[in-house]
Amino acid sequence: MKKWIETTGRSEEDAIAAALFQLGLERDDVSVEVIERAKSGFLGFGGNPAKVRVSYEVEGEEDTPVSAAPVQEDQPEAAPEAVQPAVQEEPAAAADDQLQPGDEVLIAHEEEQEGRDEKAEKIRVFLTGLMEHLHVDAVPEITPSENGYKVILQGHGLGAIIGRRGETLDAIQQLTNYSVNRGQSKRVRIHIDAEGYRAKREESLQRLAEKVAGKVVKYRKNMTLEPMNAYERHVIHAALQDYPHVTTYSTGVEPNRRTVVAYSPDQK
Numbered sequence: 001m002k003k004w005i006e007t008t009g010r011s012e013e014d015a016i017a018a019a020l021f022q023l024g025l026e027r028d029d030v031s032v033e034v035i036e037r038a039k040s041g042f043l044g045f046g047g048n049p050a051k052v053r054v055s056y057e058v059e060g061e062e063d064t065p066v067s068a069a070p071v072q073e074d075q076p077e078a079a080p081e082a083v084q085p086a087v088q089e090e091p092a093a094a095a096d097d098q099l100q101p102g103d104e105v106l107i108a109h110e111e112e113q114e115g116r117d118e119k120a121e122k123i124r125v126f127l128t129g130l131m132e133h134l135h136v137d138a139v140p141e142i143t144p145s146e147n148g149y150k151v152i153l154q155g156h157g158l159g160a161i162i163g164r165r166g167e168t169l170d171a172i173q174q175l176t177n178y179s180v181n182r183g184q185s186k187r188v189r190i191h192i193d194a195e196g197y198r199a200k201r202e203e204s205l206q207r208l209a210e211k212v213a214g215k216v217v218k219y220r221k222n223m224t225l226e227p228m229n230a231y232e233r234h235v236i237h238a239a240l241q242d243y244p245h246v247t248t249y250s251t252g253v254e255p256n257r258r259t260v261v262a263y264s265p266d267q268k
Helices: 012-023 104-113 116-133 164-181 197-219 230-239
Strands: 002-009 031-036 050-057 064-066 138-145 148-155 189-194 246-251 258-263
Touching: 002 012, 012 050, 031 246, 116 138, 116 148, 116 164, 138 189, 164 189, 164 197, 189 197, 197 230, 197 246, 197 258, 230 246, 230 258
Parallel strands: 002 064, 148 189
Antiparallel strands: 002 050, 031 050, 138 148, 246 258
């Protein structure tokens, strides 16, 4: 059955991030409805925060809302968790575990900073060995990001490690995440790219999302996209977040999980 949670934030993205943090879910696992858009006041006074309703499926329970603690406007954003293959949605966390006003998010973020050099070295050692095993002349360039690491494989003729529609690159990324995060209490997200493939793919997916959304609104019919990995589905969700009269959600199980672009006349 469908359950939902309503949260507020300085922007729609802040409100969505707060809901995902409380539920322990990924953006790909939920459907978002913007109830109130953020409004800025005159000279900083009289503004209104954004309010969203985040819905998700829970088997064997009646449709019901989940209580949520409001997010203060001066509260730092919660860092999203690592992208996980969606297999089974988990129920909302207990009230004691929900995001509360204060410093919990900042403290967690500071704890994640510890040991980053060690993990960067693990990434370097693993990828260097993997490239040698694959007989590919590529060197990992590692940069810390807000919630993990960005890795660019630098070299020549890297098409072999990208593969058809990035499947080989995805496999390398999954192996690296597993190797580095194995046995660790705190996971980090490791994003790997080569020859700018992911940036080009992201642009292509954004164009596809807008094209499909236009058809959904025109014909008032839902459209289901081809199977995509979690990252690509996230790109579709983000691209259509503010598209009027359209909402998105995912269906199916990996590796055939698909994104549905649905007609939603109440979505402004």
